[in-house]
Amino acid sequence: MIKIIFLIALFTSNALYAQDVYDANTNQLTIQSVNVGNTNYKNVVISVGNVISVGSSAPINPSNPVAGAWNGVLDNGKLVNLIVMPNNYFYAIIGNNTANGFIGNELDIGSSINNLGTSTTIIGGMFSEYTGTTGIVASGVMNGSFIGNNISASITYSSQLKLSSTLTNIQNYTFYTPADINMISGFWTGSFSFGNQTTINISQSGVVSGNSGNCAFSGSISPNNSSVNIFDVNLTFQQLCPIVGSDQSGIAYVYPSSVSGKKQLIVTVRNSNASWAVFFTGIR
Numbered sequence: 569m570i571k572i573i574f575l576i577a578l579f580t581s582n583a584l585y586a587q588d589v590y591d592a593n594t595n596q597l598t599i600q601s602v603n604v605g606n607t608n609y610k611n612v613v614i615s616v617g618n619v620i621s622v623g624s625s626a627p628i629n630p631s632n633p634v635a636g637a638w639n640g641v642l643d644n645g646k647l648v649n650l651i652v653m654p655n656n657y658f659y660a661i662i663g664n665n666t667a668n669g670f671i672g673n674e675l676d677i678g679s680s681i682n683n684l685g686t687s688t689t690i691i692g693g694m695f696s697e698y699t700g701t702t703g704i705v706a707s708g709v710m711n712g713s714f715i716g717n718n719i720s721a722s723i724t725y726s727s728q729l730k731l732s733s734t735l736t737n738i739q740n741y742t743f744y745t746p747a748d749i750n751m752i753s754g755f756w757t758g759s760f761s762f763g764n765q766t767t768i769n770i771s772q773s774g775v776v777s778g779n780s781g782n783c784a785f786s787g788s789i790s791p792n793n794s795s796v797n798i799f800d801v802n803l804t805f806q807q808l809c810p811i812v813g814s815d816q817s818g819i820a821y822v823y824p825s826s827v828s829g830k831k832q833l834i835v836t837v838r839n840s841n842a843s844w845a846v847f848f849t850g851i852r
Contacts, residue, residue, distance in 0.1 A: 590616065634714050636743040637797075637823065640733035642723075648733055649834065650721075651821065654794045658693060659819060659836050660710070660723075661847060665826040669851035672761065674699050675836055676723070677845060678710060696842065697725070701762045701810040703844040741823040747791035747799050749774060751822050756833050758850020762810045766848060768835075776803065783809035789820060797821065803837050815840040825851045 590597045599612045638650040642662070647670065651659045657679070663672035678695035692711040696704045712721035719735040737743075749772060756768045764781035776787040787803035798821050804814035818837035825832040830851045838845035 634719065635796075637738040637741050637821065638719055638735035639738050640719075640721075640735040642731040642733045644731060648723075648735070649738070650719075650735055651798065651819065653792075653798065653819075654796060656693070658695070658710070660695070661834055661836070661849070663849065667827070669758070669825045669827050669830060669832050670834070670849055671759070672834070672847055672849045675761065675845055675847045676708070676710070677836070677838060677842075696845075698838075698845040698847075699761060701844060701846060704842075738823050741797070743797050744795070745797050746795050747797050747821075749789075749791065751831075752789065752799060752820065752833065754852065756850040756852050758833070758848055760848050761846045766850065768833075768848065768850065776801070780809070785809065787816075792819070801835055801837055811839075811844060811846060813839065816846075818845070827851060 595616055597614050597616050599614065602609045602612045635652045635654045635656075638652070640648055640650075642648055646662050646664060649661045649670070649672075653659075658677070660676040660678075661670075661672040662674040662676070663670055665671075675698045676695040677698070678693040692709065695708055695710055697706040697708065699705050706725050706727065708723060708725040710721060710723050712719055714720075717736060720732075721735055722730060722732045724730045753770045753772050753774075756770070758766055758768075760766050760780045760783075762780070762783075764783065766778060766780040768776065768778040770776050770789055774789045776785075776789050778785055784806045785803050787801065789799050789801050792798040792800050798819050801818050801820045802814075803816045805812050805816065816837040816839055818835065820833065820835040822831050822833050824830075833848070833850050833852070835848040836845060837847075
């Protein structure tokens with residue numbers, strides 16, 4: 569039997585919690601929202617008795633609550649997938665869900681995101697926009713506020729176009745857990761941003777090979793060293809590729825696809841002087 573006694577009902581402060589929090593010193597659990605019958609209670613504090621079971625666990629980084637994997641729908645109807653790394657670099661892929669999973673058509677890579685405050689975190693960072701193989705096509709600023717479990721974000725481009733979205737954590741994806749090569753190894757089909765149908769093979773040892781039309785590429789992939797569910801990628805594109813060279817590096821991640829029973833892979837790489845970047849979206 570769980571011995572939970574409701575000792576304190578509601579907080580009167582303005583504190584906003586990103587998730588339920590347990591204080592081992594006081595044996596109290598703070599819960600954002602509890603439904604009792606037809607009544608909803610906010611910011612409930614209880615004393616905890618016996619814990620019956622725990623489904624899973626993962627480390628958290630309260631000093632950087634914005635770091636994680638987020639998605640949402642922009643004003644123009646397009647979807648955005650946002651990865652914010654612990655070092656505050658961010659990668660936003662914008663596109664659409666299709667019968668073949670998420671297809672990206674724009675990549676925004678930001679140099680930094682600044683976290684100010686605790687319960688309400690103001691985020692802001694400059695970014696460069698990449699599409700296809702044409703290099704940087706625009707620049708802009710991402711800013712907004714982090715409240716509770718959501719990011720209320722806006723993207724303002726150099727053309728003064730402004731798009732907004734409420735971003736939530738990608739469902740069934742745990743950011744603060746070490747990346748597992750078994751989740752990404754094997755064959756994937758999709759397309760690179762330069763438009764060709766693409767196949768990628770990733771070995772258990774992290775060796776990458778693939779073809780996109782007449783373009784052959786190879787490289788390596790390994791778990792990121794920040795103990796997050798992100799992979800580091802290095803790719804070399806051969807002579808027949810729209811872009812050529814061996815100085816392309818970036819990130820990759822896998823999450824449940826919008827297509828039932830499938831997994832989605834996103835790969836982004838950029839050259840060392842940041843003059844261009846390409847990205848792959850695919851499923852299996």
